[in-house]
Amino acid sequence: MAKRKEVIDLTGDMEGPVGKRARSNSPWQKRHEEKQTRKADSATEFGHIDNDERLARELQAQFDLETPNPAQQSPSPTDFGDMGHERSLLQAYVQGVQQVSCAGCRKAFVTEEKDVLSILKQWLGSGSEHSQNKPQQLITGGFLQSWISEVNSALMCPRVLCLTTTCLGCGDKCSTRTHRGEAVGVRDLVWCCDSGRLFLIWALLCGFDRRQSNLNVPTKLRSSQSQPVFQGRQTSGVGYGGDSIRRPWKKYGVKAQSDPEDSATEKIMSCLTALLPSLTCENPTVFDLDPPPVLRSILIHSKLLNKVAELLRNDSLEDATQRLSLYQVALKFVGKLGSHPSTAGATIHCERPEIERGADLLQLSFSYSLASSGKNKAPETNQSIAACLASFDRQSKLMVERSKSDPNNFTAKDSKDMLTLCYSVSGLSDFLLANSGRSFATTEVNESSVLTRHESWHGALALVELPDAEILKSYCLADEAFKIDKPPLGRMKALSLELARLTTGLPPGIFVRHCSSRLDIMKALIIGPKGTPYENGLFEFDLLCGKTFPNEPPKMQFKTTAGGKIRFNPNLYADGKVCLSLLGTWSGEPWQPGCSTILQVLLSIQAMIFCEEPWCNEPGREYASGSQSSQGYNRTVQEWTVQHAVVDWLNQIDNDGLWSDIIVMHFQTSASEILTKVEEWGISHSAREQLRDGLRRISVS
Numbered sequence: 001m002a003k004r005k006e007v008i009d010l011t012g013d014m015e016g017p018v019g020k021r022a023r024s025n026s027p028w029q030k031r032h033e034e035k036q037t038r039k040a041d042s043a044t045e046f047g048h049i050d051n052d053e054r055l056a057r058e059l060q061a062q063f064d065l066e067t068p069n070p071a072q073q074s075p076s077p078t079d080f081g082d083m084g085h086e087r088s089l090l091q092a093y094v095q096g097v098q099q100v101s102c103a104g105c106r107k108a109f110v111t112e113e114k115d116v117l118s119i120l121k122q123w124l125g126s127g128s129e130h131s132q133n134k135p136q137q138l139i140t141g142g143f144l145q146s147w148i149s150e151v152n153s154a155l156m157c158p159r160v161l162c163l164t165t166t167c168l169g170c171g172d173k174c175s176t177r178t179h180r181g182e183a184v185g186v187r188d189l190v191w192c193c194d195s196g197r198l199f200l201i202w203a204l205l206c207g208f209d210r211r212q213s214n215l216n217v218p219t220k221l222r223s224s225q226s227q228p229v230f231q232g233r234q235t236s237g238v239g240y241g242g243d244s245i246r247r248p249w250k251k252y253g254v255k256a257q258s259d260p261e262d263s264a265t266e267k268i269m270s271c272l273t274a275l276l277p278s279l280t281c282e283n284p285t286v287f288d289l290d291p292p293p294v295l296r297s298i299l300i301h302s303k304l305l306n307k308v309a310e311l312l313r314n315d316s317l318e319d320a321t322q323r324l325s326l327y328q329v330a331l332k333f334v335g336k337l338g339s340h341p342s343t344a345g346a347t348i349h350c351e352r353p354e355i356e357r358g359a360d361l362l363q364l365s366f367s368y369s370l371a372s373s374g375k376n377k378a379p380e381t382n383q384s385i386a387a388c389l390a391s392f393d394r395q396s397k398l399m400v401e402r403s404k405s406d407p408n409n410f411t412a413k414d415s416k417d418m419l420t421l422c423y424s425v426s427g428l429s430d431f432l433l434a435n436s437g438r439s440f441a442t443t444e445v446n447e448s449s450v451l452t453r454h455e456s457w458h459g460a461l462a463l464v465e466l467p468d469a470e471i472l473k474s475y476c477l478a479d480e481a482f483k484i485d486k487p488p489l490g491r492m493k494a495l496s497l498e499l500a501r502l503t504t505g506l507p508p509g510i511f512v513r514h515c516s517s518r519l520d521i522m523k524a525l526i527i528g529p530k531g532t533p534y535e536n537g538l539f540e541f542d543l544l545c546g547k548t549f550p551n552e553p554p555k556m557q558f559k560t561t562a563g564g565k566i567r568f569n570p571n572l573y574a575d576g577k578v579c580l581s582l583l584g585t586w587s588g589e590p591w592q593p594g595c596s597t598i599l600q601v602l603l604s605i606q607a608m609i610f611c612e613e614p615w616c617n618e619p620g621r622e623y624a625s626g627s628q629s630s631q632g633y634n635r636t637v638q639e640w641t642v643q644h645a646v647v648d649w650l651n652q653i654d655n656d657g658l659w660s661d662i663i664v665m666h667f668q669t670s671a672s673e674i675l676t677k678v679e680e681w682g683i684s685h686s687a688r689e690q691l692r693d694g695l696r697r698i699s700v701s
Helices: 017-025 027-045 053-066 077-081 083-098 113-122 135-142 194-215 260-275 294-300 304-312 317-322 324-338 341-349 361-366 368-373 385-405 413-434 450-461 468-472 478-482 491-505 598-609 628-651 660-681 685-699
Strands: 148-152 154-156 165-167 179-183 186-191 463-466 510-515 521-527 538-544 555-558
Touching (some): 113 361, 186 194, 294 341, 304 324, 304 385, 317 324, 341 385, 450 660, 463 491, 468 510, 468 521, 491 598, 538 660
Parallel strands (some): 463 510
Antiparallel strands (some): 521 538
16 A cells, blocks of 8 residues: 655645644744744834834835825814714723733733722832822822832732733733833833833823822913902992902912922823834834824823813913923923824814813723713814914914014023923924924814904904004103113013913903014003993003013003093093002002013903993992993993994094004994994984994995
8 A cells, every 4th residue: 555645845834734743743843933933922012123224214104105194184083073983992992901911820900990090009119108008099199299110011910929020011921121211200111012002101191180080180271361250249340449359360470389280290291202102213113103093092081181281271481481391391292292193183183072071081991881971972172282382382482582682681591491491382383383284273264153253353463563653653651651761681571471471361352562672662452342331342542561560560541532531431531541450540459560460451451441330330339230320321331432432433444554454353343233232222313323334434445
């Protein structure tokens, strides 16, 4: 009987029966395959790429061509609209994390929220004074307050008979080969593989979110645009004669107290900056070139992006400079997000989805009912980080320009720190804009929306620099201005800060013009607020910052007085005097050097003087709201407003180049509203006819 021959294909993969026997029976073959397997695993886990620079560049170029820049496209549903999809990704990822078990005893590491908190506790190190704290106490008190010993994706099994070190990302026993990064306040930042890197990002953000939730730290904007705070009895027209004082401002210039949250936020963002994917790193891995989609889901569900937006919407450069270290880390974090196509669109350029109140990333990760509650719902959105940065950039560029024109006023250390921050902000803003494909600094205008168009032109015309001669020809404080000579050092910097604050802080309805060479000479125009007898009227003021400003308040003169005949308000005299405690012309909260600002003065006039019942602004009339005297006074002010704050401006538009753009835009966009209100007020027939004639001229101009 002939023997059957079996042929071994040496060029194949030895998948035949003999090949399988030969491979299984050869010790050398086993060792060779194990070696090859370890090599392949190493290349996969650690992203081992040959030191061939040409190959790396080709891979990156190919990736750039194949991956479109999300910022150059219209936002897709997966960017911020389809939150159900994003939460499904997050839920699937956490389910995978729950399957990771010890490589030795197979005990699961993470099954619930407290397991994540315990891991965060271990990162403080055994020698830390907080190491004996309970996990929940750690997050509310000591977590990230001290120097962190090590943040590591590898965890030693707590079982005494095991003690195996396992990667929490891939679930494998950790080898000696690890990746390391550098972060502020962290001695060692270590991860085993790409999966471990992603786990660190998720865990750190969970810790940050839980800390914010437990400490109940709301992400309030550090902005002077906040709503006025009322103290005492509130009436329709709150005046100066009693305890009802509006304070619609935040104090600026005072050295900010050290915020313990700044240190925690700085460490978190520094760690994340080192962990986020980068196309320009020396040895890119798969995570750098093609990050998993769940990374975006983790980021947009975290409170950290809201914190970053809060920092960037700070309208006080002084406050930001005092927290320079935090801001530098925040800018690097934003730059890292904005430099990668996988994260730039959803986290930087697109509006951020609003997460349910009280929910944090850790809770969303483990509460499947909460995670699914946002599905099939169109989320509310917040302003994009790119738009927040654009506002900060306008202040920064203005300060840089002023420093170049007058460098002697920017030689102190705090001034140099401020300019360092300004250059960083401007550089990052320019980079994001260049890589966005379109400007995200402004919101697209819907032509059918009068409100949107109204807000748009207000912002564009809010603060404008004009030639000195154009302002001085109608400036009533010119004589005092020309007497100022040899101002003290630092005054120019203070004026530059005021203008920078006005650049982003002016609310709709307030406009400022200033001289190009004399920053201390300004004019202001305020539109009468809705619901007041001043509604839609235009009221002009001249403002001068004296020689010792900001150690003394500015001087102001009211101009809309019909040639010194009309007293529009108990606090606005016919001779132009403005009674306001901040200006030192009335009792109450005085001007505080280093704290009070021109923005506060303008906001106070808009909110406190142009009020619903100005009769109540007179001392002794605080509680006369709704009285016949107050209603009668309102009718008189309404007549004056139509005649002298509306019709007079319409008649002199050809002779007023200073405010002509605002006059045209305001009366064109508000014509029908003004006519309706005048009819409601019952203004005389002759005044209404003059108004209609003026509005018709504006409509065809």
